[in-house]
Amino acid sequence: MFKFEILKTDESTGARLGRMTTAHGVVETPAFMPVATHATVKSMTSDEIRDMGYNLIIANAYHLYLRPGHKVIENLGGLHKFMSWDRTITTDSGGYQVLSLAQTRKIKDDGVLFRSHLDGSEHFFTPEKCIEIQESLGVDIMMCLDECPPYPSAKDYMEKSVELTTKWAKLCKDSKRRTDNALFGIVQGGVYEDLRERSALSLMEIGFDGYALGGLGIGEDPDRTYEITESTLGHLPTDKPRYLMGLGKPEDIVTAVSMGVDMFDCVIPTRNARNGTLFTSEGKLVIKNAQFAEDVGPIDEGCECYTCRTFTRAYLRHLYLAKETLVLRLLTLHNLHFYAELMKDIRQSIESGDFPNYLSRVKSIGGI
Amino acid sequence: MFKFEILKTDESTGARLGRMTTAHGVVETPAFMPVATHATVKSMTSDEIRDMGYNLIIANAYHLYLRPGHKVIENLGGLHKFMSWDRTITTDSGGYQVLSLAQTRKIKDDGVLFRSHLDGSEHFFTPEKCIEIQESLGVDIMMCLDECPPYPSAKDYMEKSVELTTKWAKLCKDSKRRTDNALFGIVQGGVYEDLRERSALSLMEIGFDGYALGGLGIGEDPDRTYEITESTLGHLPTDKPRYLMGLGKPEDIVTAVSMGVDMFDCVIPTRNARNGTLFTSEGKLVIKNAQFAEDVGPIDEGCECYTCRTFTRAYLRHLYLAKETLVLRLLTLHNLHFYAELMKDIRQSIESGDFPNYLSRVKSIGGI
Numbered sequence: 001m002f003k004f005e006i007l008k009t010d011e012s013t014g015a016r017l018g019r020m021t022t023a024h025g026v027v028e029t030p031a032f033m034p035v036a037t038h039a040t041v042k043s044m045t046s047d048e049i050r051d052m053g054y055n056l057i058i059a060n061a062y063h064l065y066l067r068p069g070h071k072v073i074e075n076l077g078g079l080h081k082f083m084s085w086d087r088t089i090t091t092d093s094g095g096y097q098v099l100s101l102a103q104t105r106k107i108k109d110d111g112v113l114f115r116s117h118l119d120g121s122e123h124f125f126t127p128e129k130c131i132e133i134q135e136s137l138g139v140d141i142m143m144c145l146d147e148c149p150p151y152p153s154a155k156d157y158m159e160k161s162v163e164l165t166t167k168w169a170k171l172c173k174d175s176k177r178r179t180d181n182a183l184f185g186i187v188q189g190g191v192y193e194d195l196r197e198r199s200a201l202s203l204m205e206i207g208f209d210g211y212a213l214g215g216l217g218i219g220e221d222p223d224r225t226y227e228i229t230e231s232t233l234g235h236l237p238t239d240k241p242r243y244l245m246g247l248g249k250p251e252d253i254v255t256a257v258s259m260g261v262d263m264f265d266c267v268i269p270t271r272n273a274r275n276g277t278l279f280t281s282e283g284k285l286v287i288k289n290a291q292f293a294e295d296v297g298p299i300d301e302g303c304e305c306y307t308c309r310t311f312t313r314a315y316l317r318h319l320y321l322a323k324e325t326l327v328l329r330l331l332t333l334h335n336l337h338f339y340a341e342l343m344k345d346i347r348q349s350i351e352s353g354d355f356p357n358y359l360s361r362v363k364s365i366g367g368i
Numbered sequence: 369m370f371k372f373e374i375l376k377t378d379e380s381t382g383a384r385l386g387r388m389t390t391a392h393g394v395v396e397t398p399a400f401m402p403v404a405t406h407a408t409v410k411s412m413t414s415d416e417i418r419d420m421g422y423n424l425i426i427a428n429a430y431h432l433y434l435r436p437g438h439k440v441i442e443n444l445g446g447l448h449k450f451m452s453w454d455r456t457i458t459t460d461s462g463g464y465q466v467l468s469l470a471q472t473r474k475i476k477d478d479g480v481l482f483r484s485h486l487d488g489s490e491h492f493f494t495p496e497k498c499i500e501i502q503e504s505l506g507v508d509i510m511m512c513l514d515e516c517p518p519y520p521s522a523k524d525y526m527e528k529s530v531e532l533t534t535k536w537a538k539l540c541k542d543s544k545r546r547t548d549n550a551l552f553g554i555v556q557g558g559v560y561e562d563l564r565e566r567s568a569l570s571l572m573e574i575g576f577d578g579y580a581l582g583g584l585g586i587g588e589d590p591d592r593t594y595e596i597t598e599s600t601l602g603h604l605p606t607d608k609p610r611y612l613m614g615l616g617k618p619e620d621i622v623t624a625v626s627m628g629v630d631m632f633d634c635v636i637p638t639r640n641a642r643n644g645t646l647f648t649s650e651g652k653l654v655i656k657n658a659q660f661a662e663d664v665g666p667i668d669e670g671c672e673c674y675t676c677r678t679f680t681r682a683y684l685r686h687l688y689l690a691k692e693t694l695v696l697r698l699l700t701l702h703n704l705h706f707y708a709e710l711m712k713d714i715r716q717s718i719e720s721g722d723f724p725n726y727l728s729r730v731k732s733i734g735g736i
Contacts, residue, residue, distance in 0.1 A: 038690040045678070045694065068661065068686045075662055076682055084678050293436065294443055310413070310452050314444055318436045322406040325693050326413065 002140070002182035002209050004241050010355045014233070014260035017350040020241060022088045022140035023180045024080065025055055029241065029262040030350075032248065032343045033058040033090060034336055035270060038067070039083040042270050043329040044336070046085040052305075052333075052340045055087045058265045061133045061143075062094025062101075062125075066116050070136040078138030090141035090265075092245070093130045093172075095186075096148045096214070107147060109164070127171035135178050143212060144172040146186040151219035158190045166202040173206055182209035184243060191220050193231050200235040210241035210263075217247040225252075230259045250279065250342055254362045257346055258355070269339045273331035276320050279338040283366050285313075287331065292317045305337035306330075370508070370550035370577050372609050378723045382601070382628035385718040388609060390456045390508035391548045392448065393423055397609065397630040398718075400616065400711045401426040401458055402704055403638060406435070407451040410638050411697040412704070414453040420673075420701075420708045423455045426633045429501045429511075430462025430469075430493075434484050438504040446506030458509035458633075460613070461498045461540075463554075464516045464582070475515060477532070495539035503546050511580060512540040514554040519587035526558045534570040541574055550577035552611060559588050561599050568603040578609040578631075585615040593620075598627045618647065618710055622730045625714055626723070637707045641699035644688050647706040651734050653681075655699065660685045673705035674698075 003021040010016070018029035034041045034049055037060045041049050049057060059079060064070060073082050079089055095112075098105055102114035111126035127145045134142040146165045149158060165188045176183055185203035189195030203211060213232055216225050229244060236242055241262045247253075248266025256264070269279065276287040280300035287299070298308035299316065307316070307330040319327035342362075349358035362368075371389040378384070386397035402409045402417055405428045409417050417425060427447060432438060441450050447457055463480075466473055470482035479494035495513045502510040514533045517526060533556045544551055553571035557563030571579060581600055584593050597612060604610055609630045615621075616634025624632070637647065644655040648668035655667075666676035667684065675684070675698040687695035710730075717726035730736075 038686070038692055039683070040687060040692050040694045043693045043697075045698075047678070067690060068682070072662055072682070076664060076680065082680075082683055082686075084683070294440055296444060310415070312444065312450075314436070314440070315407070315450055315452070318406070318450075319408060322435060324406055324408050325411045325696055326408045328693055329411075329697065330413075 001180060004210070004239070006239065008350060010258075010350050011353070012356050013258040013359070015257050015346075015350050015355050016260055016262060017347055018241065018262055020088075022182065024086060024088045024140050027055045027088050028347055030253070030257045030343060030346055031056050031263050032253065032339050033263065033265040034339075035265055035267050036083070037063050039064060039073075039079060041332075041336070042274070043325075043332050046083055048333060049085070049336070050087065052337050053344065054336075054340060056090065057085065057087075058090040058092060059137070059139070060094055060097060061091045061130060061137065062097035064091075064137060065094065065133045066118055066123075070133040074136040074138070080138065088141065089137075089139040091134050091137060091139045091143065092265075093134065093143040093145045094125065095130075095146040096246075098125055099148060107164070109167075111145075127168040128175040131172050131175045131177075131183075135176070135181070139181060141182045141184060141210070142176075143184050144169040144186055144208075146188055146214055148188060148215045148218075149190065151190065151215075153190055155192055155195070158188075158192055158195055162189050162195050162199045162202075166199065166206075169203055169208075170206050173208070184208055184210040184212050184241075186212045186214040186245070187232055187236075188215050189232075190215055191224050191228055193228065196228060196232045197235050200232055204235075204237060208240070210243060211236050212243040212245050213261075214245045216244065217252075226255060226259070229256055229261070233260050250339075250362055250365075250368045253342065254346060254359050258359050269335035270332050273335040274328055276331065278331060279335050279368060281365070283368055287313065287317050287320050289317075299334050300338070303334065303337065305334050307334040369548060372578070372607070374607065376718060378626075378718050379721070380724050381626040381727065383625050383714075383718050383723050384628055384630060385715055386609065386630055388456075390550065392454060392456045392508050395423045395456050396715055398621075398625045398711060398714055399424050399631050400621065400707050401631065401633040402707075403633055403635050404451070405431050407432060407441075407447060409700075409704070410642070411693075411700050414451055416701060417453070417704070418455065420705050421712065422704075422708060424458065425453065425455075426458040426460060427505070427507070428462055428465060429459045429498060429505065430465035432459075432505060433462065433501045434486055434491075438501040442504040442506070448506060456509065457505075457507040459502050459505060459507045459511065460633075461502065461511040461513045462493065463498075463514040464614075466493055467516060475532070477535075479513075495536040496543040499540050499543045499545075499551075503544070503549070507549060509550045509552060509578070510544075511552050512537040512554055512576075514556055514582055516556060516583045516586075517558065519558065519583075521558055523560055523563070526556075526560055526563055530557050530563050530567045530570075534567065534574075537571055537576075538574050541576070552576055552578040552580050552609075554580045554582040554613070555600055555604075556583050557600075558583055559592055559596055561596065564596060564600045565603050568600055572603075572605060576608070578611060579604050580611040580613050581629075582613045584612065585620075594623060594627070597624055597629070601628050618707075618730055618733075618736045621710065622714060622727050626727050637703035638700050641703040642696055644699065646699060647703055647736060649733070651736055655681065655685050655688050657685075667702050668706070671702065671705065673702050675702040
């Protein structure tokens with residue numbers, strides 16, 4: 001099952017408050033999906049992710065196909081059971097990873113031939129295979145196989161690529177067997193607004209449960225990212241969820257929400273945490289800096305996460321410099337808690353009509 | 369404050385049930401101390417260590433002196449506050465680390481001159497300095513600075529070394545300022561029973577709150593370890609705690625308990641966990657083995673730790689092979705839970721008079 005309702009649309013922006021219902025519960029939107037590439041949000045347990053208020057995570061079909069194998073996970077009762085997560089799961093199809101990680105790859109009309117980045121073994125990813133993998137995993141929201149060309153790409157290449165992505169999207173939809181999940185199409189077209197429009201309209205003709213914007217935030221100017229996002233959203237149906245793939249600095253999120261995006265995923269909160277860069281209500285904080293050596297305050301004064309309630313900046317800095325793995329989870333917990341609160345605040349401000357003010361407030365915090 | 373009472377002595381072995389009281393609470397003995405070298409039990413929070421039932425951990429004065437610095441920790445309110453652990457803390461003086469880790473070191477009559485393994489800076493560790501560091505940290509149980517020669521060492525060298533360790537022990541005791549903590553002497557003497565005896569008697573003459581057996585389990589035959597342990601214990605006062613330093617396979621622990629040892633520390637449960645080797649009631653389990661690829665059972669059927677209650681062997685194996693840091697904490701949690709249960713079972717069996725049977729049972733589990 002899959003249902004999406006718009007509960008409220010902000011009057012002066014395009015922001016939408018929504019509710020998505022899947023076979024694994026309800027997700028309030030706009031929603032941020034912590035990234036669980038290998039069936040774990042790095043360093044966190046599923047319980048910790050749930051306790052922060054997340055109802056939705058995103059895993060990766062390419063990675064889980066290669067290791068431990070989708071059939072293994074299916075035999076073990078599916079991805080939810082495997083990773084002990086009973087709420088909604090999205091998977092990225094792995095199109096992006098096939099092209100960015102695999103050793104050698106050859107894009108053909110009916111799929112991608114590639115060698116595994118793990119052991120060099122040869123594989124052929126087709127749209128049909130991609131759906132088979134995601135249905136084996138038993139996820140709630142599947143993504144179509146797409147081609148995501150690098151930035152910059154010439155327009156004639158991009159035009160053919162959009163055609164291929166559309167063709168694959170149709171094959172994905174046709175090969176879907178389960179009825180308890182949703183399938184999203186992925187709009188491509190690079191920075192070419194007319195190709196984005198063509199991509200969106202072709203996908204809508206096939207008809208999907210939701211629409212993702214792929215191939216953004218991969219090197220183009222940030223202003224261009226926003227322009228393309230906004231113009232593309234203008235072509236998509238208002239009653240379906242819109243998912244901006246891979247982009248997710250707090251400022252990106254509030255801006256994209258103001259344009260009408262409902263779903264986000266991004267490695268920034270988790271990767272930054274592992275690099276010791278933390279989000280706070282005052283901006284970014286780099287924990288290794290000498291100024292924190294004897295600082296008895298928490299990462300963020302107002303934060304109520306376990307890390308902030310329990311440990312000082314001085315201790316966290318010590319753990320970071322001593323390369324103690326405990327710090328990875330403590331900092332990840334903090335950053336994901338920051339994102340959970342960000343999304344709650346966004347939803348609450350849309351509900352209360354205060355979203356435009358909230359948007360300016362977040363934008364006024366430098367460098368996040 | 370420091371108090372040690374023997375509650376019961378096993379009738380047919382030397383095992384003792386005891387209670388140690390420090391400024392930070394009560395510790396039932398025999399006790400195992402998880403190793404928190406850098407002010408963290410690797411990958412675990414202090415809360416998790418406490419929730420497993422541990423009341424006592426051991427940190428390392430050498431490491432904390434070098435990073436972040438004992439004065440920093442003192443300024444921040446002491447080690448308990450720094451690492452958010454409100455129960456008893458022991459520190460090893462760092463004598464062992466100075467000799468095993470420091471880049472260049474020269475043992476002098478009044479201390480050890482060495483270069484830091486972190487940045488090559490030069491330091492001079494004296495008995496007085498060693499006590500100053502541990503008192504700055506504010507720990508409950510301090511260890512004297514000792515020399516721990518490698519195995520094998522010639523008897524004439526060892527004889528002089530024991531003299532030096534005794535001399536340093538006296539200086540340590542004389543430089544102790546605080547009254548809210550305890551100081552343990554460290555018996556050395558290698559595998560020479562007469563030197564062990566001389567070391568023990570000299571330390572007893574100075575008088576300490578407890579006695580540690582150092583320099584064991586560093587390469588000598590395991591049978592020899594037990595023989596030296598047993599003969600040395602025969603010279604030590606029965607009313608003071610005895611601590612066997614660094615040794616701690618489950619079989620070592622039960623055997624040493626049967627000889628009258630009260631305290632243990634060892635990196636085995638935590639280090640083995642990080643290497644994917646787990647303790648179970650049936651013996652050791654190597655999580656990466658292919659046989660667990662689709663195994664939906666927990667690590668240990670009867671175990672009630674969070675890891676066993678939540679995750680399958682198949683999932684843990686997947687995380688281990690994918691090098692996901694989550695697995696470090698999940699496996700460490702399991703192994704430390706196993707050790708916590710081991711110590712509870714040991715204490716309970718001494719109390720109920722069943723210790724000799726328990727001893728045989730643990731010894732009958734192969735390879736632990």
